[in-house]
Amino acid sequence: MGHEIGDGTLAVGAGRPPAEKHAPGLPGPVFAAHYHLPGEPTGPYTYGRDTNPTWTLLERAIGELEGGAEVTAFSSGMAAVSAVLLSQVKAGDTVVLPDDCYQTTRALRGRLESYGVHVRTARTAGDAQLDALDGAALVWLETPSNPGLDVCDIARIAGAAHAAGALVAVDNTLATPLGQRPLDLGADFSVASDTKALTGHGDLMLGHVATRAPGLADAVRLWRKTVGAIPGPMEAWLAHRSLATLHLRLDRQAVNALALAGALLDRPEISGLRYPGLPGDPAHEPAARQMRRFGCVVSFTLPDEAHAERFLGALSLIDQATSFGSVHSSAERRGRWGGDAVAPGFVRFSVGVEDTADLLADVTAALSAAAEAP
Numbered sequence: 378m379g380h381e382i383g384d385g386t387l388a389v390g391a392g393r394p395p396a397e398k399h400a401p402g403l404p405g406p407v408f409a410a411h412y413h414l415p416g417e418p419t420g421p422y423t424y425g426r427d428t429n430p431t432w433t434l435l436e437r438a439i440g441e442l443e444g445g446a447e448v449t450a451f452s453s454g455m456a457a458v459s460a461v462l463l464s465q466v467k468a469g470d471t472v473v474l475p476d477d478c479y480q481t482t483r484a485l486r487g488r489l490e491s492y493g494v495h496v497r498t499a500r501t502a503g504d505a506q507l508d509a510l511d512g513a514a515l516v517w518l519e520t521p522s523n524p525g526l527d528v529c530d531i532a533r534i535a536g537a538a539h540a541a542g543a544l545v546a547v548d549n550t551l552a553t554p555l556g557q558r559p560l561d562l563g564a565d566f567s568v569a570s571d572t573k574a575l576t577g578h579g580d581l582m583l584g585h586v587a588t589r590a591p592g593l594a595d596a597v598r599l600w601r602k603t604v605g606a607i608p609g610p611m612e613a614w615l616a617h618r619s620l621a622t623l624h625l626r627l628d629r630q631a632v633n634a635l636a637l638a639g640a641l642l643d644r645p646e647i648s649g650l651r652y653p654g655l656p657g658d659p660a661h662e663p664a665a666r667q668m669r670r671f672g673c674v675v676s677f678t679l680p681d682e683a684h685a686e687r688f689l690g691a692l693s694l695i696d697q698a699t700s701f702g703s704v705h706s707s708a709e710r711r712g713r714w715g716g717d718a719v720a721p722g723f724v725r726f727s728v729g730v731e732d733t734a735d736l737l738a739d740v741t742a743a744l745s746a747a748a749e750a751p
C-alpha cells in the first residue's frame with residue numbers, strides 16, 4: 378500500500394532540489410536580468426523577465442502543495458488575478474464574478490467591460506453562481522470570500538460550469554493549498570495572493586496561478602511575459618523559505634481563530650460573527666466538506682463605527698492594519714475603505730500565531746474598554 382506523506386513533510390520539502398554535495402538545501406536567490414546565452418537562444422534561462430531559477434523552485438514547491446500543478450508566480454495577488462481574467466476572455470465573452478469578493482478583483486469589472494466583455498455578478502453564499510452560468514466563458518469564485526467569509530461549493534459549481542462550457546477559477550487566498558485544493562475539486566485555475574497566509578510574515582507581495590491544463594498554463598505564462606508582472610527573486614526566495622512552516626502557522630492560526638470566535642459568541646455587543654470553522658456558522662457545512670483548515674480570518678460587527686474604533690485602539694498585541702494571514706494578528710474596520718457591503722462597525726480580524734490565552738485576554742480587555750462610553 379502506498380504511503381501518502383503528511384502536510385508537514387510536504388511543506389518542509391516542497392520544491393527543494395535533489396541533494397547535491399556542497400550545494401545548499403535551498404539555493405539562494407538568483408539576481409539576473411540576463412544569462413550567458415551564446416548561439417541559439419534556447420531555455421530554460423534566457424532573459425530575466427521570462428524565467429528565473431528562483432521562480433522555478435518556488436513554482437515547483439507551490440505546484441506540489443496544490444496537489445500537482447503547473448504554477449506561474451506573479452509580483453502580487455492582483456497580478457495573478459488579472460492574468461487569469463484578462464488572458465482567458467475576449468470581446469463578446471461573458472464572465473461571472475462574485476459580488477462579494479475582494480474589492481479590487483471586482484474593480485476589474487470596468488476594465489473587462491471596456492474591452493467588450495460582459496460581466497455578471499452573483500453572491501458567494503448558496504451557490505448563487507449556478508443561476509448565472511448560461512453562456513459564460515469564465516466563472517470566478519472566491520471561497521471563503523473576503524471579507525464576508527461566505528463559502529460556495531466548488532465541486533458543484535465547477536461541474537455545472539463545465540457542462541455549460543465555462544472555465545472555473547478559484548481565488549484560494551484565504552485557505553491556501555493546505556486548507557483547500559480547488560484543482561482537486563474540479564477548478565481549472567487556483568489563484569492566490571501569496572502576500573497573505575501562504576507566505577505569512579506580512580513582509581512581501583506575491584501571487585500565483587496554478588493549473589493542470591498545459592494550454593492554460595502557457596497562456597498565463599505568456600501573459601506574465603508580455604505584461605512583465607514578474608516577482609523579484611528576493612521575494613520568491615523568501616516565499617519559498619516561508620513555505621516550510623506553512624502547516625505550523627495554519628494549524629496555530631486555526632486554533633486561535635476558533636478560540637477567538639468561541640470567545641466572541643456570547644458577547645452582547647457583537648453581531649454577525651463569522652468563522653467558517655465554527656459549528657453553527659452559516660458556511661460551516663459547505664466549508665467542512667471541501668476545506669481541511671478553515672483559515673485565520675474572523676469577522677464580526679460592533680454596534681457602530683466609533684465603538685469599533687475604540688475597540689481597535691484599545692488592542693495592544695494586535696496591529697491595526699489591512700491584509701491578513703500574517704503570523705502577527707491584525708484587525709481593521711473594513712468599512713473605512715468603502716467598496717464592501719459591510720456595516721460601519723464591521724471588523725475583519727486576522728489571527729496570528731501568538732499564544733491563544735494572550736490573544737483572548739487582549740481582545741477581551743479591548744472589548745471591555747470599548748464598551749465604556751468615550
Ligand code: PLP
Pocket residue numbers: 453454455456458479481519523548550551569570571572573582583584700
Ligand atoms: N485576492 C484576495 C482574496 C485578497 O484578499 C487580495 C488582497 O487583499 C488579493 C486577491 C490581492 O492580492 P495582493 O494584495 O497581493 O495584490
